[in-house]
Every structure is written in structure tokens, then in C-alpha cells.
């Protein structure tokens with residue numbers, strides 16, 4: 001592995017983003033299973049203590065820190081007598097249920113020992129994409145941070161299903177950073193930075209700054225580091241850093257051992273500069289949800305209306321549905337050629353929609369009743385992709 005030499009404007013941009021993260025009052029820090037658990041499947045207390053010591057010091061210094069911590073499933077393996085991460089959902093749910101409590105006990109003891117109060121916040125994607133639930137989570141986190149508490153967030157793995165889940169905590173951390181209006185996102189891993197190739201390659205160079213997605217074209221990303229422990233790998237960290245950067249939040253990827261350096265702006269890791277301004281938070285959840293419940297196919301006129309005029313989706317433009325969704329569920333909206341146009345929260349079930357295809361809202365109201373006068377997806381519940 002080698003270091004890159006920077007041009008003058010790269011060095012200035014790097015310094016700017018390092019300063020902005022060092023000066024951020026509210027920071028979301030994400031730590032992965034591989035940094036918290038031993039390969040044998042238990043919690044690595046020494047590493048957890050090292051991390052919490054830094055976070056406690058930052059909290060005491062007046063920074064508001066939200067920790068997004070993985071590790072529930074990994075921490076549940078040893079107590080259940082399992083040697084490796086199970087592949088079936090119900091066993092993962094059981095392991096998370098055992099491990100999450102153990103993990104939180106360690107965190108509250110470690111942070112409590114440094115006089116920092118911590119709290120557990122378990123989020124599920126299904127809850128958070130709904131407007132009222134999302135505001136509810138936002139209010140709770142705001143209240144906790146206002147009181148100096150250090151919230152520890154994880155996905156609610158015990159009740160999460162394959163269909164609707166964040167899937168990886170890197171992405172969850174980016175969405176939480178947006179939810180709480182954080183000024184910085186720190187993504188911790190078992191590797192100290194993003195490299196141009198998996199770090200075991202002799203030619204791999206540290207990527208110290210990412211200013212736009214195209215700068216990642218040269219980067220080759222391999223699988224997860226510690227076999228059977230981490231789930232996301234570097235790919236999900238890059239995606240998470242880009243979600244944050246594209247919504248106004250600078251991000252840094254480095255190792256858990258470098259957390260203090262990253263939070264104070266030292267030249268470690270890979271820094272992602274902001275690429276766009278902040279966007280509507282609720283729809284960000286929808287855009288980056290791992291999976292949806294079904295698909296709604298629309299005709300070319302509806303594609304243009306959605307893309308060019310940002311209208312609601314009306315029954316007249318719908319030509320097909322697949323999947324098994326209920327009102328309020330997230331669905332994908334695709335064109336006839338199969339191109340994904342948007343995602344949205346649908347107002348009708350997959351069973352109700354077919355008899356509405358191609359019909360005007362007025363005609364539907366007259367023949368089926370006023371409940372059928374609503375749009376298929378309201379424009380406020382739509383996010384256009386691409």
C-alpha cells in the first residue's frame with residue numbers, strides 16, 4: 001500500500017472538509033460488527049471501551065454524538081453456541097434479540113463509567129418511511145440530544161423482514177445523520193481508509209479525498225474484511241458516504257482506532273466533501289430503502305408527467321402491477337421498458353389497482369365511490385430517481 005501526493009487544490013479541499021468535520025457540533029458515528037466483536041463471536045470489550053472513551057470525551061466537550069452501532073447479531077452468536085452467522089432470517093432475528101441486550105449493557109456500563117448517559121434507539125425502515133413515525137423518531141432523538149444523552153441506534157433486527165429493511169447500518173447511519181440534521185458522518189471500519197483496491201493488493205493506494213462520484217471510477221472494491229462478521233463491506237460505506245455528501249453532510253471513512261483523529265480533523269482515512277444541498281429527509285429514506293413491496297408500471301405520458309412536471313401519479317397512467325402491497329407501502333414505479341423512474345408510497349393495494357388502470361379519477365369516483373378519487377401516489381410521497 002502506498003500514499004498519494006496531492007495537488008494544491010486537492011490539499012485545500014481536503015483541509016476544508018477535515019476542518020468542517022472537526023468543527024461539527026452534531027456528529028453521527030457508525031461502527032461495524034467487525035470492530036466490536038471477536039472472531040469467536042463475543043463482544044470485544046477492549047475495543048468497545050476504546051471507542052466509548054473517545055465518544056464520552058467528545059460528548060463531555062459539548063459535541064452531540066449519535067452512535068449507530070452494529071454488532072447485535074454477532075454478539076448473540078457465542079451465547080447461543082453458534083460458531084458463525086446463520087443464513088436464515090429467524091435465526092438472525094433470534095441472535096439479534098440476544099445480542100442487542102448484551103451490547104447495550106456493555107455500552108451503558110462503559111459510557112456510564114465516564115458519566116455519559118446513553119440510550120437505545122431501534123429503528124425499522126417500515127416505521128420510518130411513514131411521515132408521522134418519522135417525525136416521532138426525529139423528535140425523540142432531538143430530545144435525547146438536547147439533554148446530553150448519547151443515543152445508540154441500530155436497526156430493529158428482531159422484527160425486520162427481508163422485504164423492508166435498511167439492510168446495512170452504513171446506509172442507516174447516513175439516513176440517521178440526515179434525520180437528526182447532523183453536520184458530519186464518521187464511518188468506522190476495520191480498515192483505516194478506502195483504497196484504490198482491496199488493501200491486501202500491493203498496488204492499493206489510500207484515497208484521501210472524494211469530491212464527486214466519478215472520482216471513484218478508479219476504485220476497486222472487494223468483499224467484507226472479516227469473513228462472516230461484517231455485512232456491508234467497503235461498497236456500503238462508499239454508498240453511505242455518498243448519500244450523506246449528496247444531502248449536505250461531509251463524511252469520513254476510517255478505522256475504529258482512528259475515531260478521535262477523524263473527529264478532530266487529522267489526516268487519516270477517506271474524506272467525502274459535500275456534493276449537494278440538503279433534501280427532504282423523509283423521501284431520502286424512501287430512495288435508499290433496500291427493497292420495496294412491489295412495482296407499478298406506467299405509460300410514457302405518466303413517465304413524462306412525473307419526471308418533467310413532478311405531478312402525482314394518477315390511475316389513468318398505470319398499466320400494470322406486480323407484488324403484494326397494501327396502502328401506504330413503498331413501491332417502485334417503472335416504465336414499459338423496465339426503467340425505474342421513481343419510488344413512492346402507494347394509496348391502494350395491489351389487489352385494488354388493476355380495475356383502476358387507465359381510468360380517470362372522476363369516473364372512478366362515480367363508479368367505485370369517493371375513496372377511489374385519490375391519486376395512486378401523491379406527489380409528496382414520490383421520489384424521482386435518476
Ligand SMILES: Nc1ncnc2c1ncn2[C@@H]1O[C@H](COP(=O)(O)OP(=O)(O)O)[C@@H](O)[C@H]1O
Pocket residue numbers: 031032033034035188189190191193194195196197198199219220221222223224225226229230231232233234
Ligand atoms: N477498495 C477497498 N478499500 C478498503 N477496504 C476494502 C476495499 N475493498 C474491500 N475492502 C474490505 O472492506 C472491509 C470493511 O468492510 P466490513 O468488513 O463490512 O466492515 P464493517 O463490519 O466495519 O462494516 C475491509 O476490511 C476491507 O478488507
Ligand SMILES: N[C@@H](CCC(=O)OP(=O)(O)O)C(=O)O
Pocket residue numbers: 031032033034069070071072073074096154155157167168169170229230231232233
Ligand atoms: N443490524 C445488524 C448489523 C447490520 C450491519 O450493517 O452490520 P455491519 O456491516 O457490521 O455494520 C446487527 O446489529 O447485527
